[in-house]
Amino acid sequence: MYFSIPDTTEVSAKRSSNQQAHTLFNIHINGIHHCSLRYSQLHAFHDELQRSFPVSMIHIQPFPPKKIFSLSLRETDERRLLLERYLQSVVQHKSLIASSYVNDFFFNAQRETFLNESINKTFPEKINFTIHLLNQHKITIENLSANDNTSKLLDACANKMQLDNEYLTYFSLFFYELKNNQLSIIRPLFSFESPYLSLEKALKTNGNYCLVFKRTYWDLSQDLKLIDNRRTRNLLFIQSQYDIEQSQDLYPSGIYQQLKILFDNNSLKEYILLARTSKFYGYIILKECSINDLTTNKLSQCILAIGNNELVSHLYRDDKKKANSFAKEFSFKVTRIRCWKLRKIL
Known part of the structure; x- marks a missing residue:
């Protein structure tokens, strides 16, 4: 997963619940806004991690220090960058991101942000989810709460499909885009998310998003x-x-x-x-990508295949209508990816 803080929001004293102006840091996960938090909230989060996980925190990027006086625009932006690096290092540490404290913190932060952004808006009492399988078969999960996390929805999916609990760890929920009758992967649904809130926000960005239940492992x-x-x-x-x-x-x-x-x-x-004997079985295939071809110094259209400890790029020929429409293939062996993202160029 990729945590970023691309920008901040200034809240005036008139809009603030405690009548004090403050800055919110807008935290995005894989390019989608998840929550907005004050520096003081993130500082309390850091203090609790240090208290509960002193050994793990040795390897984490330093947390930006407190300042006595109000920050200038330049100093606020410096703090934003330092907080981004800090959060990126936290979520790359398995013992931290798997902890109930981190999951509860970001789950509650998402709910609080939603309520602050939506004046007079309340959560529905009961929610029905439509879950897709990769063959576009749909199952309906009924009577869940907006306060339920991803694990609760995953358990409900298993019950609906009569899947034994011992097998549930092999599957998970993902955001996909359903466009032109084709499903394309977007990202996983993380354990610290509210499926209801994440889906609501995703659909405002792209009305073709849906939730898919599928295999989750690379091995x-x-x-x-x-x-x-x-x-x-x-x-x-x-x-x-x-x-x-x-x-x-x-x-x-x-x-x-x-x-x-x-x-x-x-x-x-x-x-x-x-x-399973097919070359790209188990790979994630990302279509309609672009890559900078260093041999021509041009941005070329390609398909990316990711799996089996490699990243393979297939560059299209200029004329895609030809029988063999790929001009080149690049393969990069990957032993470990700490953090990566793909950016859509509009």
């Missing part, structure tokens, strides 16, 4: 732990179909006809095992 050997259970095998089959459809243009192969025969014969397990 594809985990498939073998799920393949013999009927319900998890069905979910794996849906994932396998999606992976094959997404990567078919990248990897011409003779297995597609065999897969069709297995599908027609309802041989789901055999279909999954054969699909």
Whole structure:
């Protein structure tokens, strides 16, 4: 996940609940606004982390110090950058981001921000969620609360699909864009989010966003732990179909006809095992991307495939209508990505 603080909001004394002007730091997660917090709130957050996780906090970026006098615009911007670096280092530390305190803090911060931004607006008592699978089949989760977090919605999905609890850790919820009958991944739904609030905000930005229940792991050997259970095998089959459809243009192969025969014969397990031999099985495929081609010094359209400890870029030819529409392929081996983001160029 990528935490950023791209800007701040100045709140006048008239608008402030305590009649004091102050600055809010707008915290974004993977490019989407999550919450807005005062420096004092973040300082209290830092103090609690130091008290509860003294060893882990040794490796964290320094927290910007307090100032006696009011900050100038330049000093406020410096504080914004320091807070951004601080939060980025916190969320990259597994023991911190997995703690109940960090999850509760950002969950409550999201709720508080929503209430502050929405005068006279209250949470609905009960909410129904529409959850998509990767084959665009929909399931409805009824009677949840706006105060429920991602874990509660995930548990409700498992109950609806009669999925045993022992298998739930292999799946998670993700934001996808459903456009032109195609699902494209956006980002995971994190444990410290309110699914209701995050979806409300996402839909205001892009009305094509939806929630998808899918496999969450990168280690594809985990498939073998799920393949013999009927319900998890069905979910794996849906994932396998999606992976094959997404990567078919990248990897011409003779297995597609065999897969069709297995599908027609309802041989789901055999279909999954054969699909696993495809080059880009289990990869995240990001279409309509751009990359700076250093050989031509031009911004070129491409498709990115991410998985198996590598990032592969397929550059389009100028004429995409040709049978082989890709001109070049770049592959970068990746052993660890601490933090990364993709930026859409408009």
